[in-house]
Amino acid sequence: MEFEFIKPAEIEKRSFEIITEELGERFxxxxxxxxxxxxxxxxxxxxxxxxLVFSEGAVQRAIAAIKNGAHIVTDTSMVxxxxxxxxxxxxxxxxxxxxxxxxVAAEAKQRGVTRSTVSMEYAAKLDVPLLxxxxxxxxxxxxxxxxxxxxxxxxxxxxxxxxGFVNVVESKELIMRSGAPYIVARGRKGGSNIAAAIxxxxxxxxxHREGF
Numbered sequence: 001m002e003f004e005f006i007k008p009a010e011i012e013k014r015s016f017e018i019i020t021e022e023l024g025e026r027f028x029x030x031x032x033x034x035x036x037x038x039x040x041x042x043x044x045x046x047x048x049x050x051x052l053v054f055s056e057g058a059v060q061r062a063i064a065a066i067k068n069g070a071h072i073v074t075d076t077s078m079v080x081x082x083x084x085x086x087x088x089x090x091x092x093x094x095x096x097x098x099x100x101x102x103x104v105a106a107e108a109k110q111r112g113v114t115r116s117t118v119s120m121e122y123a124a125k126l127d128v129p130l131l132x133x134x135x136x137x138x139x140x141x142x143x144x145x146x147x148x149x150x151x152x153x154x155x156x157x158x159x160x161x162x163x164g165f166v167n168v169v170e171s172k173e174l175i176m177r178s179g180a181p182y183i184v185a186r187g188r189k190g191g192s193n194i195a196a197a198i199x200x201x202x203x204x205x206x207x208h209r210e211g212f
Contacts, residue, residue, distance in 0.1 A: 015041055023049060031059040031205070035183065038201035042193050051185050058157055058181045062131055062202050065156035066091050070129035072199060075099060075116050075140040079133050082196025087203045098122045116140040124153045131157040135195030138162050138171035145171075145178045158182045159198050161190030 004014070019040050028036055032054055039048045062070075069092035074080045080097040088095065098104050098119040108115040116137035123130065124147050132155055134140045141160050147153035160175045160182060162168050172184045183198055 012041075022046065031063075034205055035059065035198055035201040038197050038204070039185075039194055042197040043191075045189070047189060048185065048194075051187055051189060053176070053182075053184050053186055055176070055180075055182045058183055059202065059205075061181050062157040062183075063206055065129050065131060066093055066202065066206060068129065069093055070131055070156050071096060071126065072131045072133055073097070073120075073123040073126070074132075074195065075119065075134045075137045076192050078192035079135045079195045079199075082193060083133070083199045084203050087200075087207060091206065096123060096126065114139040117143045120144050120147065129156050131155065131159070131199075133159045133195040133199050135159075135161050135190060135192035136163070138164070138167040141171035141175050142167070144180070145174045148178045148180050155180050159184075159195050161185040161194045161198070163190040163194075164188065 016037060019037050023046070026049060036049055036052055039052060040046055066088070071093050072083060072088065072095045074083070074095060074097045076099060077097055080095050083095050085095055099115050104115050104118045104122060108118045111118070114137065116139045120140050120143040123132070132144060141158070141162065144153065144155070144158055148155070158175050158180050160172050161184065162171065165188060168188055172186060175182050176184055185194060
């Protein structure tokens with residue numbers, strides 16, 4: 001058994017070189033490629049080269065929104081923790097996660113709905129441009145689609161990548177038909193780490209472009 005001896009600072013670079021090598025001659029538009037590679041880097045799962053789907057202009061719109069101070073709403077504290085908040089703050093943005101709020105929990109219990117559903121309702125009241133990074137809860141996606149249809153929400157982007165079995169596939173397809181800009185991992189795969197990776201891929205593109 002032989003190991004590559006790589007300096008710690010070079011490990012990520014080498015990882016992306018391996019990803020590029022293994023993708024072979026696959027071609028992706030330049031704004032999409034960094035997102036796909038970042039997700040593969042996070043998961044070591046090359047299925048995302050096919051599973052990740054993007055609405056037209058989704059990446060460009062999201063980057064423009066973040067540049068103009070958009071905030072990000074997540075459905076789990078894990079997504080919130082994984083997002084590079086220092087980089088986001090350079091553009092005036094913040095990350096919100098309402099899932100642990102006592103008021104959200106109480107209202108969800110009273111109404112017999114999930115906390116994720118109520119969290120999205122709370123988020124819709126924020127008076128700033130919003131991106132949503134959903135990595136766990138199909139009910140969050142279902143509620144977002146309802147809010148969009150009702151004209152109560154115009155998100156700059158919905159990242160829909162819940163993982164699991166119950167309503168996961170269906171909720172993602174619902175977002176893709178909602179008319180909102182999206183990045184979705186079709187099928188059952190996804191997770192909080194994937195949602196955070198997609199946000200970070202957008203942020204790192206911006207850092208490169210803006211010279212931070």
